[in-house]
Amino acid sequence: MPDPKVVLDGDSMRRTxxxxxxxxxxxxxxxxxxxxxxxxxxxxxxxxxxxELLAELHDIDVPLGDLDIAFYxxxxxxxxGAPVVHxxxxxxxxxxxxxxxxxxxxxxxRTVRAAIEALFDYxxxxxxxxxxxxxxxxRELPFRPDYVGKNLPTARSERVYVRVTELDGEDxxxxxxxxxxxxxxxxxxxxNVGPDAPRGTxx
Numbered sequence: 001m002p003d004p005k006v007v008l009d010g011d012s013m014r015r016t017x018x019x020x021x022x023x024x025x026x027x028x029x030x031x032x033x034x035x036x037x038x039x040x041x042x043x044x045x046x047x048x049x050x051x052e053l054l055a056e057l058h059d060i061d062v063p064l065g066d067l068d069i070a071f072y073x074x075x076x077x078x079x080x081g082a083p084v085v086h087x088x089x090x091x092x093x094x095x096x097x098x099x100x101x102x103x104x105x106x107x108x109x110r111t112v113r114a115a116i117e118a119l120f121d122y123x124x125x126x127x128x129x130x131x132x133x134x135x136x137x138x139r140e141l142p143f144r145p146d147y148v149g150k151n152l153p154t155a156r157s158e159r160v161y162v163r164v165t166e167l168d169g170e171d172x173x174x175x176x177x178x179x180x181x182x183x184x185x186x187x188x189x190x191x192n193v194g195p196d197a198p199r200g201t202x203x
Contacts, residue, residue: 002177004161007152010171013133016149017046020131021053023147024100025060028129033097035063037090039115043103045164046133050102065090067101072114094123100147104162106132109141134173136160 008016028034038047044066054060068088101115112130119128131147136154152160154175163172 004174004176006172006174007134008150008171008173010165013149013171013173016133017049018053018057020147020149021050021057024050024129024131025054025058027146028098028100029127030098031058031060031062033126034060034100035065035092035094035097036100036102037065037067037115037119038102039111040066040068041167042162042164043101045166046104046131047100047102050100050131063092065092065094067115067118069111069114069118072118073110088118090119090122094119094125096124096126098127098129099125100129100131102131104133105160106130106135106143106145106148107138107160109139109143112143113141133162134160 024034025031036047036051038044047064047066051062051064054062066089099119101112101119103111103115106112116128119125129146130143132145133149134152135145135148135150136152138154138156150173152173152175154160157178159176159178161172161174161176163170163174165171
């Protein structure tokens, strides 16, 4: 099996998030009507980092929320096992705000669709934008991010893994070849990998 291809390490990830923070200030409109909402799990971590960067670099204090989309996915009945559910936290009024949804990897667009549906259950924002650390292409729904850390041309047979220190002990983005598992190996993997393991964006 080939070694994983590292496309972002810790330093380059910070530089990438710093650039996205600057772009948000330039393009998201009024800072006092801006909020960041991360998609669990790694999108929520990245949103928190962007909030810190906005405060550090631009002295802007924006509301921060996070979304659980487990039951909003259109493939929830197709995935094996029970969905991993986290709490949603939106402790501010989203009506009339510019909401920047933050996720780690944009792939088919189905996660973004689910996030928008979940968001509108809490109110009616003025505008919704999308920031992703990596865009790997292969869209199935018509979504395009407003802020992109890195465009990654990939084959469908590859997975993109985002790891963050808060959950994984390191910051990195890697591309790894997908190796199909037999049934026994797959069941063992599901049993041994917790819900916070790095998400491979194959599905």
